[in-house]
Amino acid sequence: MKKYTLKKPADGLHIVHPQRFQIDYKNxxxxxxxxxxxxxxxxxxxxxxxxxGKTRTIVYRVAYLVELGVKPExxxxxxxxxxxxxxxxxxxxxxxxxxxxxxxxxxxxxxxxSILRKYSNLIGYERNFTILDQGDAxxxxxxxxxxxxxxxxxxxFPRKExxxxxxxxxxxxxxxxxxxxxxxYPHYLEDEPDIRKVHELYTEYKITHNTMxxxxxxxxxxxxxxxxxxxxxESSNHFKYIMVDEYQDTNKLQAEMIKLLAFKHxxxxxxxxxxxxxxxxxxATIRNILDFPExxxxxxxxxxxxxxxxxxxILNVANEILKRAID
Amino acid sequence: xxxxxxxxxxxxxxxxxxxxxxxxxxxxxxLQSKFVVQKILELREEGIPLEEISVLFRSSFLSFDLEIELxxxxxxFRKFGGFKFIETxxxxxxxxxxxxxxxxxxxxxxxxxxxxIDGVGPRSAEKIIxxxxxxxxxxxxxxxxxxxxxxxxxxxxxxxxxxxxxxxPPAEKASRIxxxxxxxxxxxxxxxxxxxxxxxxxxxxxxRYKDVGSFLTDxxxxxxxxxxxxxxPVGSDDEYLTLSTIxxxxxxxxxxxxxxxxxxxxxxxxxxxxxxxxLEEERxxxxxxxxxAKEYLFITxxxxxxxxxxxxxxxKPSRFLEGLNEKLLEPWVVDEEG
Ligand SMILES: Nc1ncnc2c1ncn2[C@@H]1O[C@H](COP(=O)(O)OP(=O)(O)OP(=O)(O)O)[C@@H](O)[C@H]1O
Ligand SMILES: [Mg+2]
Numbered sequence: 001m002k003k004y005t006l007k008k009p010a011d012g013l014h015i016v017h018p019q020r021f022q023i024d025y026k027n028x029x030x031x032x033x034x035x036x037x038x039x040x041x042x043x044x045x046x047x048x049x050x051x052x053g054k055t056r057t058i059v060y061r062v063a064y065l066v067e068l069g070v071k072p073e074x075x076x077x078x079x080x081x082x083x084x085x086x087x088x089x090x091x092x093x094x095x096x097x098x099x100x101x102x103x104x105x106x107x108x109x110x111x112x113x114s115i116l117r118k119y120s121n122l123i124g125y126e127r128n129f130t131i132l133d134q135g136d137a138x139x140x141x142x143x144x145x146x147x148x149x150x151x152x153x154x155x156x157f158p159r160k161e162x163x164x165x166x167x168x169x170x171x172x173x174x175x176x177x178x179x180x181x182x183x184x185y186p187h188y189l190e191d192e193p194d195i196r197k198v199h200e201l202y203t204e205y206k207i208t209h210n211t212m213x214x215x216x217x218x219x220x221x222x223x224x225x226x227x228x229x230x231x232x233x234e235s236s237n238h239f240k241y242i243m244v245d246e247y248q249d250t251n252k253l254q255a256e257m258i259k260l261l262a263f264k265h266x267x268x269x270x271x272x273x274x275x276x277x278x279x280x281x282x283x284a285t286i287r288n289i290l291d292f293p294e295x296x297x298x299x300x301x302x303x304x305x306x307x308x309x310x311x312x313x314i315l316n317v318a319n320e321i322l323k324r325a326i327d
Numbered sequence: 328x329x330x331x332x333x334x335x336x337x338x339x340x341x342x343x344x345x346x347x348x349x350x351x352x353x354x355x356x357x358l359q360s361k362f363v364v365q366k367i368l369e370l371r372e373e374g375i376p377l378e379e380i381s382v383l384f385r386s387s388f389l390s391f392d393l394e395i396e397l398x399x400x401x402x403x404f405r406k407f408g409g410f411k412f413i414e415t416x417x418x419x420x421x422x423x424x425x426x427x428x429x430x431x432x433x434x435x436x437x438x439x440x441x442x443x444i445d446g447v448g449p450r451s452a453e454k455i456i457x458x459x460x461x462x463x464x465x466x467x468x469x470x471x472x473x474x475x476x477x478x479x480x481x482x483x484x485x486x487x488x489x490x491x492x493x494x495x496p497p498a499e500k501a502s503r504i505x506x507x508x509x510x511x512x513x514x515x516x517x518x519x520x521x522x523x524x525x526x527x528x529x530x531x532x533x534x535r536y537k538d539v540g541s542f543l544t545d546x547x548x549x550x551x552x553x554x555x556x557x558x559x560p561v562g563s564d565d566e567y568l569t570l571s572t573i574x575x576x577x578x579x580x581x582x583x584x585x586x587x588x589x590x591x592x593x594x595x596x597x598x599x600x601x602x603x604x605x606l607e608e609e610r611x612x613x614x615x616x617x618x619x620a621k622e623y624l625f626i627t628x629x630x631x632x633x634x635x636x637x638x639x640x641x642x643k644p645s646r647f648l649e650g651l652n653e654k655l656l657e658p659w660v661v662d663e664e665g
Contacts, residue, residue, distance in 0.1 A: 049336045050618035055578060082549045084578060110548045128540060130430040131547045135414065139435045209432045246578065275336075278574060278612050280604070307338045309580050311345025314624050315338040316655050318617045321647050325610055 021067050032304050037061045043296035044269040051309030054271045058243050059088050062103055063096040065241055072102035076239040080246045082106050108254045112221035123224050132213045138164045144201045158188055167199050171215045172251045172283040218253040225260040236264035247272035248289045249279040255288045275322055348624035353661040359629040360396040362661045363585055370583055379582035381569040383616050385594035390570050404568040408575030413546055417522045421529050424504045429539050443511055444479045497542045498533040573616045584620035590628040592641040613647045
């Protein structure tokens with residue numbers, strides 16, 4: 001007869017005995033990757049250099065959660081493009097099985113869009129709202145500029161591209177118009193009241209004409225969740241495990257989104273590499289990844305160190321390029 | 328964004344040391360392209376499939392010359408990043424027709440499709456839009472007595488009416504719009520034959536959708552990256568080489584990677600050179616580019632490139648690479664023989 005004794009639990013949450021898993025996680029991952037995959041609850045920051053298996057680790061974690069019994073629909077995987085999300089879910093499906101295809105995955109914008117279609121009436125929109133891309137948004141700016149007769153004045157008024165650029169950046173970096181003008185366009189500072197007027201009318205236009213621009217998708221998502229406790233609770237209860245790849249290239253609105261979504265459970269894992277931040281020009285901020293431990297105080301940080309992609313000769317050049325960075 | 332905020336890490340691997348990455352000077356742009364083409368053919372001889380090779384660049388226009396050389400050598404490629412299919416004027420026109428169907432209050436879209444019509448200027452467009460907003464804002468009243476409009480505008484309304492039913496699949500709607508739009512496009516663009524292909528592709532993409540709403544949303548949020556003109560599959564097999572901006576290459580990897588135009592003034596761009604933060608972002612971009620390679624990394628730059636904006640000749644390698652130890656990055660010059 002078997003004898004049962006008690007022993008101290010190991011780190012992490014190992015409810016299920018490893019032998020019951022289809023995938024041999026321990027064998028296919030290194031130690032830090034394995035720790036990442038098997039860390040289930042709570043906030044996690046995975047910070048690691050290029051080619052150290054960040055994306056691969058998320059793929060395994062999807063499979064792991066599904067093997068643990070988490071419903072695929074309850075997992076949300078946010079990535080930079082839909083293509084990337086699809087590829088990751090495809091790989092997870094090959095690793096495990098087709099259940100992984102039911103995981104919710106996509107970009108922040110497409111995710112926000114899908115939720116907003118469901119609750120559009122709560123924020124004053126109809127379900128069939130259309131989305132303005134950058135060019136359309138600029139056209140609207142131009143329309144308003146003409147309507148206000150700002151284009152016929154003698155002194156130069158900002159072009160439609162500039163007007164939209166200012167608007168979008170102030171929204172997604174949460175910076176005031178005044179501040180941005182002072183830094184980038186001091187010569188337009190005296191036009192601030194008129195620019196503000198254009199921006200106000202632009203905001204109004206979008207609501208009366210049932211349209212949203214890119215930033216609105218994120219902005220309205222946050223507004224929806226902030227203003228409606230039931231929707232916030234429902235969303236957070238639904239998306240029980242959230243993962244974000246390439247977190248270094250997210251903006252402030254996106255950081256706010258995941259905070260709202262995770263408020264019930266804090267089960268949020270973000271993965272990224274601050275040395276690969278390349279979208280600051282579009283409002284992304286490296287602060288999101290640097291401040292994550294403060295935003296989520298119980299956060300556990302894991303580093304992946306070994307590169308599996310490149311030869312050492314290639315890595316030497318890459319290291320050297322970074323080493324010479326200006327302080 | 329200073330270094331002390333960063334999580335410090337030096338990359339290491341247990342993989343083999345491997346071949347030294349190369350920094351290759353070409354006397355001019357075309358020589359750079361010819362070198363890259365030749366090297367790609369050599370790699371393929373070695374048994375490396377095109378799928379495992381990519382050419383990366385800082386800005387989309389930097390690959391134009393290479394694209395011509397690749398086509399000459401019958402190397403199929405796909406290009407990612409840069410100017411998107413949906414940003415072209417004729418595709419934006421297509422989208423505008425569908426947008427007013429979906430959301431009759433979408434004024435910019437109305438404006439766009441009204442202005443395409445011969446004889447409709449900004450002022451008459453505005454009047455018509457006013458009328459639409461006030462009398463036709465809801466779908467029930469939409470088709471009431473539009474006969475008061477000028478003949479050309481009536482034709483537009485007739486088209487829209489005929490495709491407004493939800494029963495028609497999006498691809499059929501697109502197809503009818505194309506038929507209506509084609510004569511106008513012929514007048515509007517000299518290169519309308521090439522653009523026609525894009526419209527066919529547009530219709531083809533529409534095939535995947537059941538309703539116009541989700542088709543539109545996807546077009547804006549997940550735009551197809553390449554125009555038909557970018558996918559010149561000369562060979563019949565599906566194998567293709569990847570050309571990509573570095574921004575669109577993030578997260579990906581290839582056996583062999585070329586970084587072209589690693590020329591100071593192009594990468595980093597002239598513009599970024601004046602601002603420390605932008606310059607550091609360009610540096611990280613170079614880091615991203617290099618770390619896409621698994622086995623071979625070739626960094627090339629042409630010299631004697633005239634920069635119109637500054638009025639200077641660009642001759643130096645990217646400042647992120649200049650002065651790098653030759654034991655790390657081997658310098659070479661392309662030599663033309665025969
Ligand atoms: N433990 C491992 N064993 C074998 N191969 C691995 C392991 N971890 C990662 N790899 C391989 O290393 C390569 C890089 O992995 P991955 O793309 O996940 O890295 P990454 O950190 O996401 O890179 P990037 O920063 O460029 O996004 C892939 O080919 C992956 O399959
Ligand atoms: Mg990755």
